[in-house]
Amino acid sequence: MTEQAKTYYDMQNEYPLNKEQTDKYQEDGHIFLTNVATPEEIAYYEEQITSIVMELNYHDKPVSERDTYGKAFIQVGNLWQKSEEVKRFVLAKRFAKIAADLMGVEGVRIYHDQALFKEPGGGHTPWHQDQIYWPLDTDKTITMWMPLVPIPQEVGTMSFASGTHKLGYVNKQFISDESHKTLGQFIEGKGIPQVNYGAMSPGDATFHSGWTMHSAPGNPTEHMRKVMTVIYIADGLTVAEPDSKARESDMKSWFPGCKPGDPAASPLNPLVYSRK
Template identity: 65%
Template sequence: MSNEFINHLPKLSDSYVLTEEQINDFQKNGHIFLKQVSNQEEIEVFRPIVGDMVRNLNQESRQMHERDTYGKAFIQISNIWENSLAIQHFVFAKRFAKLAADLLGVDGVRIYHDQALFKEPGGGHTPWHQDQIYWPLDTDKTITMWMPIVNIPQEVGSMTFASESQKLGYLSKLAISDESHKTLKEYIENKGIATINYGAMNAGDATFHSGWTLHSAPGNPTDYMREVMTIIYYADGTKVMEPDTNARNSDLARWLPGLNAGDLAASRLNPLLFKK
């Protein structure tokens, strides 16, 4: 891919201005929905590039009925930015990173990793879980942007969030599974925690949620792919925590290569994407 092509990509460097009310709502509830974080023209450029890369990197060949619940939930390709300068341009966008920093109330953010999450036609639900059980990051200043790059209708919808659940911290070590769904669903119901699904979303709309926010997602009853890009950020200055699970040990090796407990979480894979 030529430098000339990269230079002609949408810049994604301008700011998306948040109101104080929006920031306060995110910090209270642990999630927020924002319209047109990326516009139609930008999505039209990046969507086919992301789609081609997902198809090239996808190694899932099993039929849907042969997979477990996690396997039915989505095709998952992580750190897709490492494979494409154009996708890196999108994932490293200053606009997105500044939004993450503003919502977290921090001066700067680094990337943890990205994920393309493509839910196939007939794909299953994503069980209730907390993202941060996987991350060996010694902070609660973490956030994920979840952006569809196609229009998604009401019956597919956004993720479902349990409001203010991020304030409860580390609730369960259960990995994403039928067990996590049952256990956390019962917890939400027993505690009377309010949940919200933002419904239909247009390509370029986005939700942001805290690393500790409980969330799930419906299945895909439609006959076309639900294509989503996610980017995980954390506050600059965060240190690596001592991994307490196999999942966190695996994440440390993959997403924070060469680092140990107590080190600054700033490996070659975690560049600073925004600083005030």
Template identity: 60%
Template structure:
């Protein structure tokens, strides 16, 4: 049964970041934040997020894993749960997480781009190397994704692997997530000598944050448990929309920035301001 949003934790309390953590994120393009949500908080929100994923995935993932392409094997992906579930909205728009995102990027305020539940099934495939921001028509380097497991994940089940410092290269390739992106970007990482960092096992409520241009991948899930993860993508307030230069960006403009055009402020009804240091 769905919970009413008023019965869930507020997630308003501040998480204190050190100057060293902020500097590390800005240097590497990724960071692990321990206990961004406490066990009681994440248990409460896991219930409502999982409920929504199950409700929305019916009919969308009917093929067995063996018959899906690489992208389809990587995860069950449900986007913008906050639009349909007020309880999930409370998690996605939480001030605590948004403030972490803003402080890591060094900006005064952040808006939501969209959320994604990414559930990697038992036996699910790997997530190929890619950059998130190739999909996003945003004129800024100040974008960031929070990746938070809703359950404890073992080292075997796998968290993400990041290519440290790769965000400083900016727009590397237009390749969408695919076998081709995995091969081409792996070769690029090797040629540039980027160090690879994997955070391994994570507790429910821990979170990684990574920049939109940071190259990253994830292993498959060889366990018998679902790897349940919730993500939220933020971008700096006052960002303008870039002219879409690919079909992926055109599609994103229509879906996540409805009614807006290149050159306008990225501030549609789907992009609420969720944190501002001036308010």
């Protein structure tokens, strides 16, 4: 790749947001944005990300023989450490500034990235809250969810339960049939509005809070649903005392060397945007 192409694909330029968009995110806990990455950028990075995901795919059973979590997707994290090319994507200033603007914070760090590839015949992703896994006591977390390939209506994108980010910790159930049933009943019982943004193009993105309840349907098609996610946390946070084995595991994995009370700023959590 030429030096000119490298500069182009660094994605350092800004994606402007207006007050209506930031207000909507603050109210709903989720938002849909179009053309966050260009077709050219996505075409290049899709190839890089897919190569790593296929190499590191840990599944050794057919989809039909896995549990609910295993059926949901191929999941590979911290790709930014495995490729200098993917590092440019994950640490892109353009994405990070959107995250900071939506949360209304001065700067953001990476928590980690995850490729989530839903295979042909892959199962649904149950209702859940991301942040039950994260050793952080804050509402200043956000995930960018960006398709690398077209996602037609029949494959489906995520559904969000609007306003649930304001509730914080609702229950401790991890992604499972139980979480889908319990949170689904909670959402229906409270009459909480559900939003699905429908078909998405490569380079479109949704952003949602760590506490926003969300789910996704299965993949009934013969095509892989390829999605890349990046999780951001506000700069200046501290690591919370883990209150579950999952949070203890996440502390060791994503905040290596950090103890409760330490800044949430290990070498795996670089500062990717700051207004200062």
